Amino acid sequence: MTPLHFFPTSMQSEKDAQWQATNLAVKKLVYLNQDKLSKAMAISDAICRQLKSIFPLLDELVRVACPWCPEQCCIVNKVWIDFQDLLFWHLIDQPIPVGQLNCGDKAACRYLNHRGCILPRLIRPWACTLYVCATQNKCLAKIGPLVEKQLNTAIQLIKDQRIDMETEFIKAISKTNVT
Numbered sequence: 662m663t664p665l666h667f668f669p670t671s672m673q674s675e676k677d678a679q680w681q682a683t684n685l686a687v688k689k690l691v692y693l694n695q696d697k698l699s700k701a702m703a704i705s706d707a708i709c710r711q712l713k714s715i716f717p718l719l720d721e722l723v724r725v726a727c728p729w730c731p732e733q734c735c736i737v738n739k740v741w742i743d744f745q746d747l748l749f750w751h752l753i754d755q756p757i758p759v760g761q762l763n764c765g766d767k768a769a770c771r772y773l774n775h776r777g778c779i780l781p782r783l784i785r786p787w788a789c790t791l792y793v794c795a796t797q798n799k800c801l802a803k804i805g806p807l808v809e810k811q812l813n814t815a816i817q818l819i820k821d822q823r824i825d826m827e828t829e830f831i832k833a834i835s836k837t838n839v840t
């Protein structure tokens with residue numbers, strides 16, 4: 662049986678150490694600039710609300726489409742936690758995943774187990790949340806065009822909000838560096 666993680670433990674540890682260092686740097690920036698981050702925090706709260714509004718539908722799509730999937734995306738696709746994800750989790754004060762998703766090009770996601778993704782939805786990467794595959798799209802179409810439209814609208818809104826959140830964060834950090 663092919664192991665899920667084929668990299669030597671030392672290489673994985675090194676990647677995890679880099680991840681922890683990046684995570685700590687963002688945590689420190691958020692902590693040191695709390696008084697300047699009200700706009701970024703308000704946007705992150707709005708993202709949180711939008712995400713929670715689409716989670717029940719996304720869970721339903723997983724329920725009807727994923728158990729019988731012959732080519733699970735969490736094994737074959739390669740996605741990563743990005744800076745906006747990390748910033749968002751720090752701004753809404755969520756526990757941060759212990760490391761990046763994949764350990765190498767041929768590794769399945771470290772957060773995948775036999776029952777699916779073990780990460781709570783709120784701390785899954787945005788790349789995972791917004792991915793609606795062809796099978797799920799067919800299921801979505803059966804649910805109805807209105808729901809489909811609502812999901813697409815929410816996804817676009819969250820995309821825009823994530824950019825705004827990052828922009829406000831960078832503005833706040835820049836002010837700190839100037840003064």
Ligand code: SF4
Nearest residue numbers: 726727730733734794
């Ligand atoms: S989201 Fe689509 S590709 Fe991924 S496991 Fe579910 S059915 Fe398969």
Ligand code: SF4
Nearest residue numbers: 735770772773778789
């Ligand atoms: S974090 Fe979860 S949803 Fe994303 S690739 Fe890994 S197992 Fe799949």
